[in-house]
Amino acid sequence: MNAEIITVAPKTQLTENPCLKCGACCAYFRVSFYWAEADPAHGGTIPPELTEDLTPVLSCMKGTNRPQPRCAALIGEIGQAVRCAIYQGRPSPCREFGVDWTPEGLCFTPEDLARCNQARAAWGLPPLLEEPHPVPQPEPQPLRRVS
Ligand code: SF4
Ligand code: SF4
Numbered sequence: 001m002n003a004e005i006i007t008v009a010p011k012t013q014l015t016e017n018p019c020l021k022c023g024a025c026c027a028y029f030r031v032s033f034y035w036a037e038a039d040p041a042h043g044g045t046i047p048p049e050l051t052e053d054l055t056p057v058l059s060c061m062k063g064t065n066r067p068q069p070r071c072a073a074l075i076g077e078i079g080q081a082v083r084c085a086i087y088q089g090r091p092s093p094c095r096e097f098g099v100d101w102t103p104e105g106l107c108f109t110p111e112d113l114a115r116c117n118q119a120r121a122a123w124g125l126p127p128l129l130e131e132p133h134p135v136p137q138p139e140p141q142p143l144r145r146v147s
Helices: 092-096 110-122
Strands: 007-010 032-034 051-053 058-061 074-077 081-084 099-102 105-108
Touching (some): 032 092
Antiparallel strands (some): 007 105, 032 058, 099 105
16 A cells, blocks of 8 residues: 555544445456465465466466456455455455555545445445545745735
């Protein structure tokens, strides 16, 4: 997650982790990563049987490289109750996705909130949060001497 542009929706706004009832992003994007993440001999944490080759250097989560993706590690029903079967060892793009439930509330980057909302829309789910729009800044005024 990019530490410079994190926004927090406090728990007064969202009272529980929305991802536990969603899972749309796990059934919308292709989840690809460097092949060694699924090779125990190289310290990889992803079970190789849940992956497939994508290019000579990239693998992807099985089920995500097809027209109607759904990650093979996703358990449950999208929009109802879901969990990741390999959460502790999930691939780097999943760990780095910038929508994250923390003790303070939901942290997100604007870019990944947009991707989250895109995935949710594809599954007929409402936007998680409205995407923040830049606030127009007033034009700087010339300094005037007060006599
Ligand atoms: S689409 Fe958004 S709300 Fe749904 S699981 Fe992914 S990050 Fe969480
Ligand atoms: S590995 Fe887990 S977090 Fe990543 S896409 Fe699959 S189910 Fe979702």
